[in-house]
Amino acid sequence: MNDYSEKGLxxxxxxxxxxxxxxxxARISRTLMEVFAGNGYQQVKPxxxxxxxxxxxxxxxxxxxxMFRVMDPVSHRMMGIRTDITLQIARVATTRxxxxxxxxxxxxxxxxxxxHGSQLRPERQFAQTGVELIGPEETTADAELILLAREALNALEVRNYSIDLTLPTLVPTICDGLGIDPGVAASAREALDHKDAAALENYDTPLADILIALLKTSGPAKGAIAALEKIALPDAAAAQVAALKQVVAQLEKSAPDLMLTIDPGEFRGFEYQTGLSFTVFARGVRGELGRGGRYRLMDGEPASGFTLFLDSLMRAVPRRPxxxxxxxxxxxxxxxGFALRQEGWKTVVGLSAEADIAAEARRLQCGQYLGPDGIKKLS
Amino acid sequence: MNDYSEKGLxxxxxxxxxxxxxxxxARISRTLMEVFAGNGYQQVKPxxxxxxxxxxxxxxxxxxxxMFRVMDPVSHRMMGIRTDITLQIARVATTRxxxxxxxxxxxxxxxxxxxHGSQLRPERQFAQTGVELIGPEETTADAELILLAREALNALEVRNYSIDLTLPTLVPTICDGLGIDPGVAASAREALDHKDAAALENYDTPLADILIALLKTSGPAKGAIAALEKIALPDAAAAQVAALKQVVAQLEKSAPDLMLTIDPGEFRGFEYQTGLSFTVFARGVRGELGRGGRYRLMDGEPASGFTLFLDSLMRAVPRRPxxxxxxxxxxxxxxxGFALRQEGWKTVVGLSAEADIAAEARRLQCGQYLGPDGIKKLS
Structure with missing residues (x-):
């Protein structure tokens, strides 16, 4: 017998x-899955x-x-415990x-x-609930996903959340259009992500001018789009801004209540995204609630999706009585008892005769008991 | 890029x-958890x-x-991936x-x-959903669990299921009462479990007579109890039969529809159970749907519970349209779309203009589409 100490258990x-x-x-996860199913998303379980x-x-x-690794004694090959589910969904989409x-x-x-946990998320096991929308290139797909995240968060009664849009490939695309050395491009991307204005001024023109202008666009979506359109960008980069503008326009039309911000230079955590991406935050809640964005499957097919993190959502969803x-x-x-459960009660049955029914109900943390005259509320 | 072959993926x-x-x-698991919660069982997640x-x-x-094992780089201790959840619940009950x-x-x-998978269950990952009732010694606890399994299976609309009761410690208790050598007791237990009448006759009297009589008791509960009571058993063994009789009487009173059988010698898969145990089967469905029984926590506290296996249940639960x-x-x-989803529809939104709405609906495996005059069913 082991006398487990609570610490180090x-x-x-x-x-x-x-x-x-x-x-x-479990209730939060169930609500999310119901909203996703309602929008035609079909569950898979890798x-x-x-x-x-x-x-x-x-x-x-x-x-x-x-990734934790274990040897498979059946095939004698190494297996990994998944660190993320998106990749598995992508695999299913390109195969079966x-x-x-x-x-x-x-x-x-x-x-x-x-x-290992990270500083922001020390947990080494956590639950992910999300969706992937595979196939469409259209900006209507990006808008659908953000509106779906909104519908899910509203169903959970999360308040004061915002969607922060980003274009993780914008700076590389600009640099590519300007014929800038990839090493310089990478450092410029970092400097913009860190909002390091002093560093940005050290690049040659026109890159420095563009980066400093980009830095100033961060903020609420409407103003950010107007500011982004004023920057003279190479064609491919301007096309990304135009697509972002379309998505924002659709979101503003369909859901004028949505708090939308744009941070066009952000790319940390979006290293593998290939287009419009976003992060979900709620005011006063530690950690992001979720994130998503465009990527490509192994066979090049376009895809986008988002994941919500249950640990963060637990801090953002109001508690029920x-x-x-x-x-x-x-x-x-x-x-x-069965009839009462059908009415929605959670019943706790006595397994032996009680000296005092009310006292036993209280001991078992019940708020009510069934007396000879019906249900009595404990004071 | 990897051209995954479906086989060996x-x-x-x-x-x-x-x-x-x-x-x-997911729906089956949710229904089970709702029935358990309705009966006052609170969810834990180790x-x-x-x-x-x-x-x-x-x-x-x-x-x-x-058990798969992995090294924990944080503590430099070995960790295991759980093979079962009951033990974790027992740990939680005795600690936090x-x-x-x-x-x-x-x-x-x-x-x-x-x-490794087993012959009966080749899967190496499967879902378990269950309950543990910790503390009570009373037979009302055993009855509660079996009635709870019934309520859960009925909620899932599983038909033609039966509960097979067993007393895995009955033969050891008999042998102990008769002062029989533990090695002989173990072989007698095996012979009865295998229903090997010839082997049973080789034991000395009165053990051989008792074992042969026990062999004949297997079957529907009412007759089995009557037959068990006629066997002259040592006191401790007779007490186990008396407790079984009490449980059966309560089940017959509360749920006369329940198909109950007794196989008093069965103990395979119940090696660590310490009292009344049971298996759930459904006619025509491969594999047991679940199993449960009495055991003791590490600190000696009495407990009982059961687990339902989602893979077996998937074969037993009727499919919905x-x-x-x-x-x-x-x-x-x-x-x-939101209003239609609130009514219960699963909606699939077009992301670009369709040439033919009905054809696009059919291509996307929808049974209906929203036309200018309302919802149209596809033939």
């Missing part, structure tokens, strides 16, 4: 989720582990150092669902594990 | 669950991995060879929830992984 970054948190997380080379392909390589009509709308909800637990004294007929 | 025993199966499994010694303690040792009032009712739903997917042509107002 579980490895760092791993936790038991107790009542009522576990039920709350396994927790698979051959490591599939998890490390393409953009997965960035997560290699975060390759023949399914496009646009292909898929959803998922599951656990991921990472060898405690459950209505109803104590049913020992000997209550099964059918009586 | 995933390790043996691991699978992608595609539409509509993944949503169906992590997928923890220190291996905690997963291997007590009855966990039997699963050691089935030790001070919570008893009876403690807990529920869980999650994935487990095993290094396909989703009502409704195609909304390009340009449909957001509010129109």
């Amino acid at each position: 579980l490895p760092a970054g791993l936790a038991d989720m107790l009542p009522p948190a576990a039920a709350r997380e 396994p927790l582990i698979e051959f490591e080379e599939h998890l490390l392909e393409g953009s997965g390589a960035a997560l290699a150092s975060k 669902m390759k023949q399914d009509p496009r646009p292909l709308r898929l959803s998922y909800s599951g656990q991921v594990l990472r060898v 405690a459950d209505d637990r109803l104590y049913l004294p020992f000997g209550t007929e099964l059918e009586t | 995933l390790p043996a025993g691991l699978a992608d669950m595609l539409p509509p199966a993944a949503a169906r499994e 992590p997928l991995i923890e220190f291996e010694e905690h997963l291997l303690e007590g009855s966990g040792a039997a699963l050691a060879s089935k 929830m030790k001070q919570d009032p008893r009876p403690l009712r807990l529920s869980y739903s999650g994935q487990v992984l095993r290094v 396909a989703d009502d997917r409704l195609y909304l042509p390009f340009g449909t107002e957001l509010e129109t």
Whole structure:
């Protein structure tokens, strides 16, 4: 027998989720999946582990150092525990669902594990719930995803959230258009992401002028778009801004209530995105609620999607009042309890005769009990 | 780029669950958790991995060879991926929830992984959903659990299921009462479990007579109880039969529709159970739907519970007709779609102008589309 000490019971970054948190997380995930299903997104469930080379392909390589590995005694090949689900959905879309009509709308909800937590997210296991929209190049797809995130957050009654749009490939595209050396382009991208105005001034013109102008565009979407349009950009970069403008216009028309900001130079965490991307924040809530954006599948097919993080959402979703637990004294007929449960009560049945029914109900943290004259509320 | 061949894409025993199966499994799990919550069982969610010694303690040792192990780079200790969730719930009950009032009712739903599949269950990852009732010794607790399994299976509309009761400690208790050598007792238990009448006759009297009489009791509960009571058993064994009789009497009174059988000698898969146990089967469905029984926590506290296996349940739960997917042509107002989703439709929005709305709806596997005169059903 082990006298577990509470401290050190579980490895760092791993936790038991107790009542009522576990039920709350399940409810949040269920609500999200219902909204996704309502919008035609069909659930897929890839396994927790698979051959490591599939998890490390393409953009997965960035997560290699975060992945737990185990040997498969059946195939004698290495397997990895997934660190992310998006890559698995992309794999399913390019293999078993390759023949399914496009646009292909898929959803998922599951656990991921990472060898190390990060400073912002010390947890090593957390739940991801999200969608992928595979096939369309149209900006209407980007708008659909952001409107879907909005519908999901509204269903959860999250308040004061905002969507921060970014174009992670804008600076590389500008540099490419100006014929700038890739090393210089990478450092310029970093400097803009860090909002380092002094560093930006050191580049040659016209790059320095463009970067400083970009720096000043960050902020609410309407003003940002107007400012972005005033910057003289190479054609390919101007096309990205034009697409962003279209998405913003559709969002403003369909959902004028949505808080939209633009930070055109942000790219951290979007290293593998290939187009319009976004982050979801809620005022006063630590950590991002979710993020998403455009990418390409292994076979080049366009795709976009987003993931919501259940741990952050737990901090953003309002708590509901405690459950209505109803104590049913020992000997209550099964059918009586069943009928009360059908009405929505959570019943707790006495397993032996009570000396004092009300006291027993209170001891078992019930707010009510069934007395001879019906349901009594405990004071 | 990897041209995944479908075969060999995933390790043996691991699978992608595609539409509509993944949503169906999620619905089954959700229904179970709702029934459990309605009966006062509170959800807990332990992590997928923890220190291996905690997963291997007590009855966990039997699963050691089935457990994937990974090194924790943070603590430099070995961790295991859980093969079962019951043990984790027992750990939570004896540590962080030790001070919570008893009876403690807990529920869980999650994935487990095993290094090897078995012949009956080749899958190496599967979902378990279940409950643990911690604290009570009373037979009313055993009855509550079986009635709860019934309520859950009925909510899922599973038909023709039966509960097979067993007393895995009955033969050891008889042998102990008769002062029989433990080695002989173990072989007698095996012979009865295998229903090997010839082998049973080779034991000395009165053991041989008792074992042969026990063999003949297997069958529908009412007759089995009557037959069991006629056997002259040592006191401790007779007490187990008396407790079983009490549980059966309560079940027959509360739920006369329940198909109950008794196989008093069965113990395979119940090696660590310490009292009344049961298996759930459905006629014509491969594999057991679930199993449960009495055990003791590490600190000796009595407990009982059961687990339902989602893979078996997927074969037993009737399929629902396909989703009502409704195609909304390009340009449909957001509010129109939202209102239809609130009515229960699953909407699929057009992302670009269609040449033929009905054809596009059909291509996207929708059964209906929204035309200028309202919803049209596709023939």
